[in-house]
Amino acid sequence: MTSRGRIVGGLILLAVLVALGLAARSASLTSADISLNEHVATWRDPALTEVAKAATFAAQAAVAVAAALLLPALLWLLRRRCDAVRVLFTLGGAMAIAYAVKIAVSEKRPPQRLWVIPPDSVQSFPSGHTTIAAALAVCLILLVRSTLRLPAIIVGVAFASTVACARVYLGVHYLPDVLGGILAATSAALLVSGLTQLPYAQRHLDKLERGGPAHAARPSGSPHSAPSAAQR
Template sequence: MTERMKILGGLLLLLLTALLGVAAKTATLTRIDIRLDEHLTPMRDAVLTLGAKGATVAAQAAVGAVIAVVVPIGLWLLRRRRDALIAVSVMAGSLAVAFVAKISVAEHRPPQRLWVIPPDNKESFPSGHATVAAAVALLLFLLVRGRLRVLVAILGVLFALGVGLARVYLGVHYPVDVVGGYLVATGVSLVVVGFFDIPSIRRGLEDVGTPVSGRHHAGRASRVTAERR
């Protein structure tokens, strides 16, 4: 997939998020969402509730903010500068877009009778916790390379799905809110990766931190290679 296709695909997903936000406020979809939430109510027990609360803590906005700072710093020190910028852009961008969407859509939370815990704010769409969880899953896939990539990708997907289910189980989100969070993180990630895949930007980041003599040597070598051709 080219960088342009990634950016376009990401923007389309964000547009779909906006349309889903409009649909989320309709009476028909709200009734469907409430029924789905109510189906989970009989399944509640102490163990599942404890796990759902743990998933909520693990994917709260504060965790996303910490990841947006700590992970990029670590990657930058390891000279993975492009990855560092991708990490901060994906996490911070996802949080920012989710916040703007919440304020813009202003969807009400599910009825209070369904709550196991009080929600952290009044707005329901999209789920901030689902956004953070999906962004973490996507970052794992983007940053980890080699044989571990498939494993961390699977773990990331399970984490994101678990957090989304937990938020619906706790009665503080509709299923459509969780889907919206996933779309936000995926859309932002595609736009960010597509942007940093632009050849001129990629080359510029590769030059950052490279000694001037090294750049001259690389340039000379490329010229010699071109002349031989």
């Protein structure tokens, strides 16, 4: 997909996210969402509840902030500087989109009688935990290469899906909320991917990648500037 196609795709998903959020506030959809949550509540048992709580803990805001700081720093030290930039902006962009839409839509949480744990904010749409889980999954898939790509996709999808289901199971989100979280993360990933592929950004990222000590160009007059005959 071209850079323009990724940017357009990201903007389309962003528009779908906002439209879904506005639709989620309607009385008819809210009534259906409450009915679904009440049905899901009948599945609760101690073991599943602990798994759901653990999934929520693994995708909390503190984890996202730590990942957004530590992962790019580690990638920078490993001289994967383009990847460091992409991870930073993918995670940061996903959280920013989710927060902005959450404030703009301002959907109320499910009824308190359905909560297993207290929510961490008043607004429900989109799910911040699901956004974080999906953004982390995208970053994992982007960073892993070659034969490990398929296992990374499986692990990433499983993690994001588990967190999304956990948030509905715990009664603190509706189904559209977790779908919105996935849309927010995917939109951010497409926008960042498309913008970093633009010629201007690509030139600067290439300079950044070559700027590390391992990639520094040697002076042309250096005796090591070209391979010796024995090395050819």
